[in-house]
Structure formats: structure tokens, C-alpha cells
Amino acid sequence: MKTIVSFVSGRKRKSPFLALASCAVMVCLFPACASRSQFQKGYERGASDTVKRQYWILQNMQKADERSESKPRLSLYRMPIVPDPNATVKTVPYEITVPIYE
Numbered sequence: 096m097k098t099i100v101s102f103v104s105g106r107k108r109k110s111p112f113l114a115l116a117s118c119a120v121m122v123c124l125f126p127a128c129a130s131r132s133q134f135q136k137g138y139e140r141g142a143s144d145t146v147k148r149q150y151w152i153l154q155n156m157q158k159a160d161e162r163s164e165s166k167p168r169l170s171l172y173r174m175p176i177v178p179d180p181n182a183t184v185k186t187v188p189y190e191i192t193v194p195i196y197e
Contacts, residue, residue: 167196
């Protein structure tokens, strides 16, 4: 009789353990929770990768500027504009300056 009582009392002690274990299994099997956190991790990694790529693109562009020996030279060309003597509207002569980078 003692063995049956100890078996039943041991079984009662194990039932909270089984309930806790079954809850843990159910929590692990919920796909929405796991996929959401994995999605968030992937999104953050992708965003940081984009920032890193932009940083290195900018660094390489600046290195290319430093390496270029021939920097663009600014030349200003002046063009005098004379009024048309046959025009109905009379204008005064003026000059246009055109900047050109060579």
C-alpha cells in the first residue's frame, strides 16, 4: 500500500513539472514569436550592412579625389553681347561671363 501511495504522491509531484515542460514546449513551438525576433535581427543586420556599404563608398570616393593629380581648373570666358541695330527694342551692350571647368 505504501508503494501505491508513494507512486501517487510522486505522480502529483511530477504533474507541475510536466505542466511546466509542456508550457515550455508550446512556447518554443509558437512560430510567430520566433520568426518575429529572427526577422528583427535580420532587418537590423541588413540595415547596418547598408550603412557600412555607404561608408566605404564615401571613403573610396574621397581616396579617388586625393589620388587624382589633375584637379579641374576653372576658366572664365567673357563674351561681349552687342545690340542688334535692326531690333525694334533698343538695348545696351553687355558682357556675359561663362565659367568652364577643364
